Amino acid sequence: MLIRRLVTVRSVEHSSYCSVASFSTYLSVCRRRSSCCSSSVSCTMSYHKELAAAKKAASVAARLCQKVQTELLKSDVQSKSDKSPVTVADYGSQALVSIILQKELSSESFSLVAEEDSGDLRKDDAKEILERITKLVNDTLSSDGSYDFSPFSTENILASIDSGKSDGGPHGRHWVLDPIDGTKGFVRGDQYAIALALLEEGKVVLGVLACPNLPLESIAGVAKTSSDARVGCLFFAKVGSGTYMESLGGSDPVKVHVTEVENPEEASFFESFEAAHSQRDLSSLIAEKLGVKAPPVRIDSQAKYGALSRGDGAIYLRFPHKGYREKIWDHAAGYIVVTEAGGVASDASGNPLDFSKGKYLDLDTGIIVTNGKLMPLLLKAVQDSINEKTSTL
Ligand SMILES: Nc1ncnc2c1ncn2[C@@H]1O[C@H](COP(=O)(O)OS(=O)(=O)O)[C@@H](OP(=O)(O)O)[C@H]1O
Numbered sequence: 001m002l003i004r005r006l007v008t009v010r011s012v013e014h015s016s017y018c019s020v021a022s023f024s025t026y027l028s029v030c031r032r033r034s035s036c037c038s039s040s041v042s043c044t045m046s047y048h049k050e051l052a053a054a055k056k057a058a059s060v061a062a063r064l065c066q067k068v069q070t071e072l073l074k075s076d077v078q079s080k081s082d083k084s085p086v087t088v089a090d091y092g093s094q095a096l097v098s099i100i101l102q103k104e105l106s107s108e109s110f111s112l113v114a115e116e117d118s119g120d121l122r123k124d125d126a127k128e129i130l131e132r133i134t135k136l137v138n139d140t141l142s143s144d145g146s147y148d149f150s151p152f153s154t155e156n157i158l159a160s161i162d163s164g165k166s167d168g169g170p171h172g173r174h175w176v177l178d179p180i181d182g183t184k185g186f187v188r189g190d191q192y193a194i195a196l197a198l199l200e201e202g203k204v205v206l207g208v209l210a211c212p213n214l215p216l217e218s219i220a221g222v223a224k225t226s227s228d229a230r231v232g233c234l235f236f237a238k239v240g241s242g243t244y245m246e247s248l249g250g251s252d253p254v255k256v257h258v259t260e261v262e263n264p265e266e267a268s269f270f271e272s273f274e275a276a277h278s279q280r281d282l283s284s285l286i287a288e289k290l291g292v293k294a295p296p297v298r299i300d301s302q303a304k305y306g307a308l309s310r311g312d313g314a315i316y317l318r319f320p321h322k323g324y325r326e327k328i329w330d331h332a333a334g335y336i337v338v339t340e341a342g343g344v345a346s347d348a349s350g351n352p353l354d355f356s357k358g359k360y361l362d363l364d365t366g367i368i369v370t371n372g373k374l375m376p377l378l379l380k381a382v383q384d385s386i387n388e389k390t391s392t393l
Pocket residue numbers: 084115178180181182183184185271272273274275276277278299300301302320321324327330
């Protein structure tokens with residue numbers, strides 16, 4: 001028997017997540033308000049069923065990833081043709097999300113644009129790793145206990161990974177999945193995210209970001225997370241309904257909001273942890289022009305969007321090296337999480353991000369994200385910095 005978990009997203013007007021000290025207070029405020037709240041978001045908005053399915057899929061996949069991360073052995077890392085490390089967790093997470101979405105939304109046609117495919121896993125030397133992934137998926141589903149199912153075979157797992165071969169585009173519904181965003185962070189034992197979004201007619205209408213290693217408290221000004229910090233955040237957003245965060249371990253959701261900082265001198269900015277992923281000289285020029293005083297906060301993956309959505313920092317700068325093409329699964333979930341929290345995201349020319357063009361984002365130069373008040377200043381600093389950098393080449 002399929003047990004569907006009803007996930008009620010309670011409307012918690014005017015509450016926002018601000019600081020270390022206030023998180024527990026917010027949880028209790030939420031509990032108090034939600035118990036007397038007669039109109040829940042879920043009653044009035046569409047995509048309720050899809051959001052519940054996405055939260056379920058990302059949370060279960062996060063459990064699989066956590067298990068693998070703690071047991072990570074060198075032999076789990078395969079080399080793909082692009083030399084990026086791909087672990088059993090990337091494939092396992094993609095298979096699980098695909099299986100759970102299809103179980104939860106069984107009456108609907110299913111289109112998934114996802115990062116991984118089964119090509120490498122179908123090779124003769126991948127038999128052992130495929131068996132390991134299959135066992136991981138079966139064990140994770142079985143310990144979750146929500147579904148009655150006969151164990152999946154290796155062929156089932158390959159098929160579920162390959163159900164992510166859709167190209168997306170401007171028409172219809174497409175799920176967009178990065179089964180582990182920030183694989184390098186994952187392998188290092190740092191930040192990563194399971195990032196799942198839904199596109200409808202080319203627009204992102206919902207997104208879920210599971211960040212198993214992100215502290216529940218703000219990371220603003222924290223150089224290193226203490227070992228007893230509570231970690232594991234699930235961010236979720238639906239178009240027109242705001243952004244919420246709850247603990248991956250289970251808690252009432254709290255509404256989050258980007259920072260209201262207006263003075264760039266008080267702003268801090270996020271960028272990729274991996275130096276190879278961004279032009280750091282350009283980011284530091286932009287920060288200098290803006291008058292940002294704080295050093296960059298470098299964390300892996302779309303956890304940056306999640307942290308930004310709750311005001312841990314004010315700006316995200318992403319300027320890949322020339323020739324790199326951004327993929328929609330690296331931004332779709334993060335984009336709606338931050339924009340529904342009051343953030344603004346654009347390319348370096350101020351154009352909105354367009355998720356309707358297929359697997360790739362068609363961008364000018366880079367991606368910038370901040371609040372509405374800082375965006376005009378940021379955009380000017382970005383354009384001046386790009387011009388200056390180009391003229392000195
Ligand atoms: N050269 C280059 N430039 C820019 N971006 C790249 C590049 N190579 C990879 N990627 C993509 O970056 C994704 C990881 O996100 P971040 O760059 O934010 O995090 S990190 O610093 O790599 O940890 C990462 O996502 P995952 O592959 O899902 O980990 C990549 O899609």
